[in-house]
Amino acid sequence: MRQFLLFGSVILVGILFISRLFYLQIYSSEGHNLYEDNAIRAVYDYPKRGFVYDRNGLLLVSNQPSYDVMVTPREVEPLDTIEFCNLLKITKEQFIKNYDRARRYSPRLSSVFISHLSKKDYAALQEKMRKFKGFYIQKRSLRHYQREVGANVLGYIAEVNQNEIKKDGYYLSGDIIGKQGIEKSYEKELRGVKGVKRYQRDRFNRNIGSYKDGKYDTLPIPGKDITITIDAELQEYGEFLMKNKVGGIVAIEPQTGEILSLISAPSYNPNLLVGRKRSRNYTKLHNDSIHLPLIDKGLLRMHEPGSPFKTLIALTALQEGAIDERTSIRCSGAYYYGGSRPMGCHCGGGTRVLNNGISKSCNSYFANAFRKTIDKYDNATIGMNKWSEHIKSFGLGNYLGYDLSIGKKGNIPDGSYYDNWYPDFRWGATTIISNSIGQGEVLVTPIQLANMMAAIANRGYYYTPHIIKEIENDTIPFQYTTKHQTTIDRKYFDPVIEGLHDVYGPNGTAWFLNAPGIEICGKTGTAENFTKIDGERKQLTDHSIFVAFAPKDNPKIALAILVENGYYGARFAGRIATLMIEKYINRTITRKDLENWVLTYTLEHEYHKPFLGEPFEINAKSRMMTVEEYDALRKQIDY
Amino acid sequence: MNTDRTRYFKFDWITIVLFFLLVGFGWLNIISASHTSDTISYFDLSQPYGKQTIFIFLTFALIILLLAIDAKFYERFSSIIYIVSMLSLVGLFAFGKNVNGATSWYAFGGMTLQPSEFAKAATALAVAKHISDLNTNINNLKDQIKTFIIIIIPALLVLLQNDTGSTIVYGAFFFVLYREGLPKIYLYLALFVVLISISALKFGAPLIAILAAIISITLYLINKKKHPLLQTLFIIFITSGLCFGVNFFYEHILQEHQQDRISLWLRLEKDPDKLEAMKKTFAYNLNESEKAISSGGFGGKGFMEGTRTTGKFVPEQHTDYIFSTVGEEWGFIGASFVVILFVLLLLRILHLAELQKSQFSRVYGYGVASIIFIHFLINIGMVMGLIPTIGIPLPMFSYGGSGLWAFTILIFIFIKLDSNRINEW
DSSP states (O other): OTTHHHHHHHHHHHHHHHHHHIIIIIISOOOOOTTTOTTEEEEEEOOOOOOEEOTTSOEEEEEEEEEEEEEOGGGOOOOOHHHHHHHHTOOHHHHHHHHHHHHHHOSSSOEEEEEEEOHHHHHHHHHHGGGSTTEEEEEEEEEEESSSOOHHHHOOEEEOOHHHHHHOTTOOTTOEEEOSHHHHHTHHHHHOBOEEEEEEEOTTSOEEEEGGGGTTOBOOBOOOOEEESOOHHHHHHHHHHTTTOOEEEEEEETTTTEEEEEEEESOOOGGGGSGGGHHHHHHHHHTOTTTOTTSOHHHHOOBOOOGGGHHHHHHHHHHTTSOOTTOOEEEOSEEOOSSSOOEEOOSOSEEEOHHHHHHTTOHHHHHHHHHHHHHTSSSHHHHHHHHHHHHHTTTOSSOOOOSSSOOOOOBOOOHHHHHHHSTTOOOOGGGGGGGGGTOTTOBBOHHHHHHHHHHHHTTSEEEOOBSEEEETTBOOOGGGSSEEEOSSOGGGHHHHHHHHHHTTSTTSTTGGGOOTTOOOEEEEEEEEEEEEETTEEEEEEEEEEEEEEESSSSOOEEEEEEETTOOSTIIIIIHHHHHHHHHHHHSSOOOHHHHHHHHHEEOHHHHHGGGTTSOOOOGGGSOOEEHHHHHHHHHHSOO | OOOHHHHHHHSOHHHHHHHHHHHHHHHHHHHHHHOOSSSOOTTOTTSHHHHHHHHHHHHHHHHHHHHHSOHHHHHHTHHHHHHHHHHHHHHHHHHOEEETTEEEEEEETTEEEOHHHHHHHHHHHHHHHHHHSTTOOTTSHHHHHHHHHHHHHHHHHHHHTTOHHHHHHGGGHHHHHHHTTOOHHHHHHHHHHHHHHHHHHHHOHHHHHHHHHHHHHHHHHHOTTTSOHHHHHHHHHHHHHHHHHHHHIIIIISOHHHHHHHHHHTTOOOOHHHHHHHTTTTTHHHHHHHHHHHHHTTTOSOTTOOHHHHTTOSTTTTTTTHHHHHHHHHHHHHHHHHHHHHHHHHHHHHHHHHHOSSHHHHHHHHHHHHHHHHHHHHHHHHHTTSSOOOOOOOTTTSSOHHHHHHHHHHHHHHHHHHHTGGGGO
């Protein structure tokens, strides 16, 4: 039996070793992963991010270099923290905080330790980098905004967050991604594809050659340049006119649906959201709860359309045969219906046909037209559904489908909407009569209004508004070259357009706003609006709204303007509209006095009012205030 | 009958094939572990793998020589071989060259020779000679002591040269002596000491001492006749002495790096921060070695494709840690293959040893198997973290001329002895 001791031991050890191998190599092995093998260092080569040009070829966005310090926690060895912190210009606490954050992300993968070093700090650090094992410098590219316009359109880029990394395997910690605006919409085109070089590394962290002769290496593919539909000059001018006001302007080229300018006021310098100061500036902008500069007013502000909506009331009534252009009513300064209180009218009273109904914005006329449209059908539900279909064919009541990632649906009610409101079905045209003057349940955004005007300018069709004009070596998405036909026949547009033209006529609501040599068609509007102060609903000064297109024949520009709390339509929005049109078509402004007027008056006091905790006046009772007066006032009482 | 042809076939080809499979596979892994550029020149003497190529070629000459010598020579001259070998070890104190803290090498120009490698074969011959002597009775204490002295001399000499690994190898002769009739009490004693020592280190001396006392007293109370009081007290005394003795030995006699290795092996450190720090200091080798093996997965990354091997993440990878290269590049399949080759080689040698008609050949064969087994056990066990780190090479596999030749001598003397067994009568 004695011979079996060694014999048995040999077999036992053999089995033990193979079990251990099984445990190490199969049971607990994570397999070989190129990305996690710390013997392989991947060095990424980030391609140039595509440039952005405006419709006239003006360079808007280019790049500037930036340097990030990256860390791979597991490879960090004890280091001279004080020297390192001094080189990076950070405190020791900051060092510990950043290091912990990186370790939480992954001890094995590299992540950003400090981003956006200045060129000077980079040069100083570069020489001593060898001393700090586990840290290395990654060159990146930052955006450089050539012109300080269109921050809301251009958007911004920033480091990817954890969700974005999870959603798209392309991104690694520290990578840059478009977060807003065109940077987000055209991220794939602009960013290109990063290249990677894999190096075999030894245990001293030195590169000792390329991994497998570069078999897994890839070359970067540069990002594509894009041209956007924005007219930078017009955009700049719009932002200039909107100073000291809150609101939005959307201008569209009717024949193509190209967005000529998309202004959100107040705007900010896009360069604020670049580099190391980005997050501080972002917080500052984010916290401005009075002006909300980060909210794109042109895309996101839902409001009652007000009188501009009357154009669609007229068009649907004509299409449904409820009225024709000679149908007349007598306006006595109010519209009487049902038992309740009449609807007031500011047109001055008199006989109204379609033309002067529009140009004088007669409430009674459109209440009548709306009522006739609905009452034509046996029951209000069917009538309202038909009406709603017509309205929606102008792109209202739903997302337009433009190529910016934010938007609001707005609201166009239909029959079932009111059936739900009034479960006993006891409702009719008169119940919902405020819709006829763009109030009630109708809600729109400025870009929807601008698109509506484009469709009217085109006499019945529109292209989905879009911001992309050209992608280098590529075509723009087909949905932006597809015509959308409205449900209104072409022939019904001309009388309405004549009415819109007469808005600028001697008796029109915008009689004083004619631009030299340009036939403008437009419509004023005001929208009541409310806020809540300490839980109490409080009315604020009306929004000033204006929609227009020009020239009347072969239109080049259609726009919608919302100036929040600017009171009646012609006061601010109308003035700005005519100036914008003149700027775009004539490329020069002759009416300096008009421009001065817009620039002289501020609405800041309107925006601060609800926050002061004092009773306040609105609309006509609220005094106009110049920028100078306002500044003086501000100095007196610290707003 | 006694033609060249039959003579030729008398060599045990299975052992020879297994030997060369190990040498060849080892050579491939040495290339992988030591190459520094993509172009491999097999005879480049500035590179370890180039040297190893030469060593392997010289091995053929050595084998022919070993097989050409008359089998009786080894038995007859074993004492002289042993004495010469011991003198070469003693000579190291005067002329030895110190490498990595061990004074184990003679330097001749650019080459170095490690006599301790050859001393194992010499000792195996001497032990075989002594035990097979008709006058020797291994059950006799005097003969036991004589045998121990033969073994302990080289063991002590290499220990004094600070080569702990080689010292432990001489423990292999326990298997030989046991096979040849060493009383069973030694086996039980050895198992008892190992078990108590490890438990005392792992769980603390007081706990094990008290536990041993409780068991002994219980046994005494159950059957007072079978376990008399004096015997019980003696056992308690010895066990407690061993427990505290081991602790004392661990804390005061062992060098710091040896303490660290044992602490790592027994997982005595629980503080995660210190464990993390250990991975960068003395546990670095083991950690990297396990990582390399683990990353090989089932099929391995392929010859010369091991990223951790290429990056030289495992220090000493072409010598003591060569098995981690096998694990990384050849995966579970390749590493198991190596383990199986060793097991087959060992079983083959043991089988042949049992077939020997002369006691000298049998004892020597057992010596060969035991020595290779201890190397195999300690080296691969260490590389995979099953055994505390002890620096000894993997036979036939690790880089090094002395080691390769020493194992060639060890094995081929046995092959020669085996081929001669028919002529014994």
